[in-house]
Amino acid sequence: MRRFRFSDPGFDTVFPAFVAERRGTPEEVDAIVRDVLAAVRAEGVAALIRYAREFDRFELTEANLRVPAEEIEAGAADCPAEVRDAIAFAARRIRAYHERQRPADQRFTDEAGVELGWRWTPLDAVGIYVPGGRAAYPSTVLMNAVPAAAAGVGRIAMVTPPGRLQPAVLAAAKEAGVTEIWRVGGAQAVAALAYGAGPILPVDKIVGPGNAFVTAAKRRVYGTVGIDALAGPSEIVVVADGLSNPEWIAADLLSQAEHDPAAQSILITDDEAFAARVEAAVETQLGALATGEDARASWRDHGAVVIAPLNEAPGLVDLIAPEHVEFATEAPERLADRVRHAGAIFLGRHAPEAVGDYVAGSNHVLPTSRAARFSSGLSLFDFLKRTSIIRCDEAAFAALAPATIALAEAEGLPAHARSAAIRMGQGA
Template sequence: MRRFRYSDPGFEAAFNAFIDERRETPEEVDAIVRDVIAAVRTDGLEALLSFARRFDKADVDEATIRVSAEEIEAGAAQCPAEVREAIDFAARRIRAYHERQRPADMRFTDEAGVELGWRWTPLEAVGVYVPGGRAAYPSTVLMNSVPAVVAGVERIAMVTPPGRLQPAVLAAAKAAGISEIWRVGGAQAVAALAYGAGPIRPVDKIVGPGNAFVTAAKRRVYGAVGIDALAGPSEIVVVADAANRADWIAADLLSQAEHDPAAQSILITDDEAFAADVEAAVEAELKTLATGEDAAASWRDHGAIVIAPLEAAPGLVDRIAPEHVEFALDNPEALADRVRHAGAIFLGRHAPEAIGDYVAGSNHVLPTSRAARFSSGLSLYDFIKRTSIVKCDPAAFAALGPATVALADAEGLPAHARSAAIRLSRG
């Protein structure tokens, strides 16, 4: 864990260097992914099954690669009742939140008499990648699927690494309305969704997190299909004053550190004594945390405490552009309203990031690795597309035609110019 003091002469250089210490995809990962994608494009299902045996040590075939409706139903029924109730509760809140994002179609006539507008339509097919490595993530199913359902996507294909499908994941799939689930993971799953493989038909967009191989594969297939984002390690910044309980703030920092040894947790506070209390509380929590090994590595290698005036916090947050930022303060908006770059903002002492991961209703698929500078979290807008509409009658065209010809001639595109001029000359 690094400690920075805003007042130190070398703060700017040291802090900026720390922020830039993000991990790139190793070249050997990209090389493996390239070969996997090429094999799936060429050999389809045969390559997919071969990689399942090689990478996942799983014996699946064409008959068993798809999870049957009976398996989904039986698996969901095995999920403990309280977990099923929590999944349904979260699904309702996620659905309600994303329904409010629905934009309206528009048609209007401008001063030239041209009818203009736009129309929103859902994507036809979406693939959802659900990790199966470190833990079962029913929340990933909900966050990536429910907005697609709300948008009206006709087909949602879920892929997850072969092995025992966790009851909570199947319960979440059932709650979201997903009936197409494939036992395939890794870069080969991304390739199958992008290009098709045997019974797996290609989709138009792939969403959902994964490991370095999955991320590298999404980067390579982008263009053939759309993707949500290139997810990096989880991140949290907590801006807190000394009026907080140190163990609460420590727990918030570790809520992201436990995801991955490469995750990043940063505390910004104006109180040295409170910072020391939080540091001690983190160490105490790590001794009993079941995920303590990963969390400890994350805190040790990528964690930080920044001692700075709270007034400086918005500027520091913007430099980090984190996935999540908490303002654990009595009047959080006073500082939070000045933040430009963050995936999600949590306001007040009783709004820990964890509720955003599960039941607040907002989406937990958020930009990482400083991508909050130019992108947003997953939303309804990721599953719909806007089509422009232009309608001209003769009078409206007469108003637009001459300028069209002039600009086309200026750009050296005579066919463009003639397309307009021929209508002007013939009336």
């Protein structure tokens, strides 16, 4: 963990460099991904089977590639009742939140008599990547599939690394209405969704987080399909005053540190004594944390405490542009309203980031690695597309034609100009 003081000489360069040092895709990862994508595109299921054996130590076959409906039902039934209830509770809140985002079609006639507008339509097919390995992630299923279903996506195909699927993941899939699940993970799963592989038909967009190989694969297939974002390690900034409970703040910092050794947790406070109490609480909690090994590595290598006037906190948050930021202060809106760059903002001492991960209703798929400067979290809009509508009658066309011709001729595009001029009887 690094300690920074806003008043230290060189803070403006040293702190941003510290925040940025986790970024980048190793060249060897990209080279492996390039070869995997090419193999799946050329060989289809045969490549998926080979990579499952090589990377996952799993004997994949065409027969067990798809998770059958009875396995989904049985897995969901095996999920503890309290977890199923929590999944249903979360799904209702996620669905309600995202349905409120639904935009309206619109048509209007402007001063030239031109009828204009737009129409929203859902994507035909979406692929959802659900990680395996470190833990079961039913929340990933819900956060990706529920908004897609709410948008009206016709086909939702879920991929997840082979092996025994956790009951909670299957319960979440059932709750979200996902019936197409494939036992394939890694870059090869991204390739199968993008290009198709045997019974896995290609999709129009791929969403969902994954490791460095999955992220590199999504970067490479973009253009063939759409993607949601390039996910990096998780991030949290907690802005807290000395009246906050240091145990609570320590738990919030570790809630992201436990995700990955490369995750980043940063505390900004104006109270140095409070910062010391938080640091002590972090050490105590790490000793009792089942995920303590990853969390300790994250806190040691990428964690930070910044001592700064709270009035400077919004500017520091914008500099970091974090995935999550909490304002655990007396008047959180006073600071939060000045923040421009953050994936999600949590207001007050009783709004920990963890509720956003699961049940608040907002989406937990959020921009990382400073992408909050130019992008937003996953939403209903990721599963919709907008089509422009233009209608001209003769009078409206006559109002637009002269400028159309002039601009087309200025750009050296005579066929464009003729397309308008011919309608005005000016040429053939």
